[in-house]
Amino acid sequence: MKPFYFKLRLGFYILSCLCALASMFLASTTWPFLTAAGLFFIAGYAVTLKHCRCPSCKRVLPSRIKTPDRCPFCGAALKEDHL
Numbered sequence: 001m002k003p004f005y006f007k008l009r010l011g012f013y014i015l016s017c018l019c020a021l022a023s024m025f026l027a028s029t030t031w032p033f034l035t036a037a038g039l040f041f042i043a044g045y046a047v048t049l050k051h052c053r054c055p056s057c058k059r060v061l062p063s064r065i066k067t068p069d070r071c072p073f074c075g076a077a078l079k080e081d082h083l
Contacts, residue, residue, distance in 0.1 A: 005051035012044030054078065 016037045023033035052061050054071040055078070061068060070077055 005047055009044045009047045009052065012040045012047065016040035016044065 019033045019037035019040060023030045023037065026033065048060060053059065054061060054074060054076060056076040057071060057074040059071070059073050061078075062072060068078055
């Protein structure tokens, strides 16, 4: 779980919101934007499930923009040097 994956996940969620907003304002091209929004959301969720986990207890870490210092579930230190 490197900070890159937290930023990647956030980027996918922002792109998903932007595509959903674009589908509301561009009435002639609604479905392609909604499809892209759904795909970006699924990609963000997949990054969360795959990479945003505690290395010791393997539970999914809470959603935050930055990497937490300690796991809120087991208390293990989440330093980048042992990830």
